[in-house]
Amino acid sequence: MNRRRHRRLEPFRTIVLVVLGILFLVPIGAMVEFSTRGVGINSPRTLSSFTSIFSYPDLTGAIVASLELAAITSAAMLVLLLPTMVWVRLRVPRMVRVIEVLCLAPLTIPAIVLVVGLAPLYQWININLSDSILTLGFAYLILVLPYAYRSLDAGLSGVDVRTLSEAARSLGAGWATVVTRIIVPNMSSAVLNACLLSVAVVLGEFTIANLLNFENLQVAIATIGRANAGVSIAVAVASLLFVFVLLLALSFVPRPGSRRRRVRIGVL
Amino acid sequence: MTTLVSSAAEPAGPPFRGRLRVPSWVGVVPFFVYVAAFLILPTAIVVGGAFAGAHGPSLTNISALTQPYILDSFLHSVVLSAASAVIGAVVGAVLAYAVASGAPNGVIRRVVTSACGVLSQFGGVTLAFAFIATLGGAGFITLWLQEHGVNIYANGVWLYQLSGLILVYTYFQIPLMVIVFLPALDGIRPQWREATSNLGGTSWHYWRHIAGPLLLPAFLGCLLLLFANSFSAYATAAALINQGGIIVPLQISNALSSEVGLAQANLASSLALAMVVIVVVVTALYSWLQSRTARWVR
Numbered sequence: 161m162n163r164r165r166h167r168r169l170e171p172f173r174t175i176v177l178v179v180l181g182i183l184f185l186v187p188i189g190a191m192v193e194f195s196t197r198g199v200g201i202n203s204p205r206t207l208s209s210f211t212s213i214f215s216y217p218d219l220t221g222a223i224v225a226s227l228e229l230a231a232i233t234s235a236a237m238l239v240l241l242l243p244t245m246v247w248v249r250l251r252v253p254r255m256v257r258v259i260e261v262l263c264l265a266p267l268t269i270p271a272i273v274l275v276v277g278l279a280p281l282y283q284w285i286n287i288n289l290s291d292s293i294l295t296l297g298f299a300y301l302i303l304v305l306p307y308a309y310r311s312l313d314a315g316l317s318g319v320d321v322r323t324l325s326e327a328a329r330s331l332g333a334g335w336a337t338v339v340t341r342i343i344v345p346n347m348s349s350a351v352l353n354a355c356l357l358s359v360a361v362v363l364g365e366f367t368i369a370n371l372l373n374f375e376n377l378q379v380a381i382a383t384i385g386r387a388n389a390g391v392s393i394a395v396a397v398a399s400l401l402f403v404f405v406l407l408l409a410l411s412f413v414p415r416p417g418s419r420r421r422r423v424r425i426g427v428l
Numbered sequence: 429m430t431t432l433v434s435s436a437a438e439p440a441g442p443p444f445r446g447r448l449r450v451p452s453w454v455g456v457v458p459f460f461v462y463v464a465a466f467l468i469l470p471t472a473i474v475v476g477g478a479f480a481g482a483h484g485p486s487l488t489n490i491s492a493l494t495q496p497y498i499l500d501s502f503l504h505s506v507v508l509s510a511a512s513a514v515i516g517a518v519v520g521a522v523l524a525y526a527v528a529s530g531a532p533n534g535v536i537r538r539v540v541t542s543a544c545g546v547l548s549q550f551g552g553v554t555l556a557f558a559f560i561a562t563l564g565g566a567g568f569i570t571l572w573l574q575e576h577g578v579n580i581y582a583n584g585v586w587l588y589q590l591s592g593l594i595l596v597y598t599y600f601q602i603p604l605m606v607i608v609f610l611p612a613l614d615g616i617r618p619q620w621r622e623a624t625s626n627l628g629g630t631s632w633h634y635w636r637h638i639a640g641p642l643l644l645p646a647f648l649g650c651l652l653l654l655f656a657n658s659f660s661a662y663a664t665a666a667a668l669i670n671q672g673g674i675i676v677p678l679q680i681s682n683a684l685s686s687e688v689g690l691a692q693a694n695l696a697s698s699l700a701l702a703m704v705v706i707v708v709v710v711t712a713l714y715s716w717l718q719s720r721t722a723r724w725v726r
Contacts, residue, residue: 169529176526177536180519180602184547187558187599190568194561240459247455255456262463268711269471270660272677273700276477276684277470279693302466360545366552366663371684378553382667385557393561396554400546408542 188400195394209390210398219395222380225293229376230362233300234355237308240301242351243339245312249321263309266302271367274302282372293374300365304358311357315350319343360403474704477697489698498679498699504590505659505675512597513654519598520605520654521647527606528613541610544603552663559596559668563587588669596668597658604657605650612646612721649717656710660703676703 195209214220241263248255266274278299285295324346325338333342344351366378375383377399385392479485492498527540547555562569563580564587573580586592616639624634662677673679676699683696 173526173529176522177540180523184543184599186569187555187562190562191558193568194566240462244456244459251452251455259456259459262467265467268656268708269467269704270662270677270707272660272662272680273474273704274467274470276680276693276696276700277473278466279684280473281466281470298466301462364552364554366666370663370666371681378663381557382553385553385560385667386670389557389560389564393557396557400554404542404546407545408538412538 188397191393191397191400195390195397197390209388209394212391213395213398216380216384216391218375219380219384219391222375222377223395225375226363226377228294229297229300230359232294232297233304233362234358236297236301237304237354237358238351241305241308242312242344245309245316246321246325246339246343249316250325260309260313263305265306267306271303271365272371274299275368275371278368279372293369293376296369296372296374296376299368299372300358300362303365303368304361307357307361308354311350311354312347315347315353316343318350319346356406356409360406363399363403471704474697474700477694478701480694480697489694492695493698493702497673501673501676501679502702505677508590508593508597508675509655509659511594512601512658513651515594515598516601516605516654516658517609517647517651520602520650521609523602524606524609524613528610528616532614540606544606546603548600548604548607553667555596555599556664556667559587559592559599563592590674593665593668593675596664597661600661600664601654601658605654608650608653609646612643612650615721616642645717646721649714649721652710652714652717656707656714659710660707 196205196207197209198204198206244259248259282295282299285298289295321343324342328338328342329335363377365376366382369376370379370382377395381392381395381399384395478489479487481488493502523540527537530536559567561567564570565581565585570580581587587595620638621634624638629637660677662681665675665678666681669678673682680696680699680703683692683699
């Protein structure tokens, strides 16, 4: 009896998936079309927009800066968040809830609001510490907290942290060893998940960089787009593909424990 | 971090060689210091700025929000967020249903959820350029339709106006809806439908009395989330619209980057505060509806 329902459902699924698939592919296809246009009206297709990416030093600088920021933010996220989460689970369970609320708070404080408060802070940082674009990492770590927290929390709840760490410590392991060699290997897919989500957030970030006058990948795309739309659309296509492949790879990482715990990119 | 590792080397286990047991709050200090500096302090600066006057606290910046051009931007933001949230929620729910009714580990599901992850998160500037390439003056669709005698911009270039923003925002709202609504759809068990048909119920009965009432709170919750999402979005609008401030986030960035000085920075703060208040109210409603859904979605 379920089969009959399925037969009725198949055309519906096909139509929905095809129609929406086309709707979503058109703008992406248009980007590819636009970025491969020649100069004249009837000139042949060309990849010059893609190859000339490297002739814009500002753009390559911004790409490198964004990749560095992605790496720094992911690393800092792991160093700050993971030990804290393990620690509260072992030593101060009543703080778990507080940490959760703080980590999820950036979801209710839009980046455009956060940047208003960050502006005076960054004025001070840029004068007293450094005016490098990499200082954006401080703000980005806050932006990735909700996504990283959810991911790590899901991973930690699948591991018996207390038993593992007590076993390790009774065998003489230090605290650092417990985290890096016992806990992390047992939740490697959650750690990877958290890192990749952080990378995706950082590579797509525009608001804070733009309003603090730093030129990261997205700001460079927007700036160059005003002069040469072809090149910036080429970069946009390339970065879109990059993140898509990243997240697709992520969906294939085996997730031990729960079938229900899928890639959670959303804000749920 | 350094504090954490060095101080944490001792606790939990037995007190080796009579070393001091580190108090348990020490381990959370780095995290709290960091969050205080880069999340709580900026928020405090926003709130403080909103109530700051030339001579001590004042309500000048708050009353500045009632200027007509600012009220207009709030109205535009609400219209934009509501329209894109409703379209996104309805279309996204249909797409999510199409995905959920397929194989749970199938290729279609993987591709759709990954693509939705990219499009909902990565939207921003990329999305603006995608639409410039599609519907802009020299866009793919614009030119193609022109060749066939249709001028979509006969009544003015609407892509860079509010109606254009609604269309563009829909493109990140639909994927977000798929991501947040899928778990609720996955929670619907096929056994419930089987039970309905065993008791002689039709498809209509099933949707009207079982799946519908169960999914409604989740749907409304996701709708609110989508509203908050587009209400706080900035990048797409900023990349699409170069000047003016038709929506609140653009007003904030104008106030923040204009050269006028202190008064404008405080206006940015009061605008930001008003935005947070709206987003927090909407998000609170969302979590309330979500907790109702959580009763049956595990």
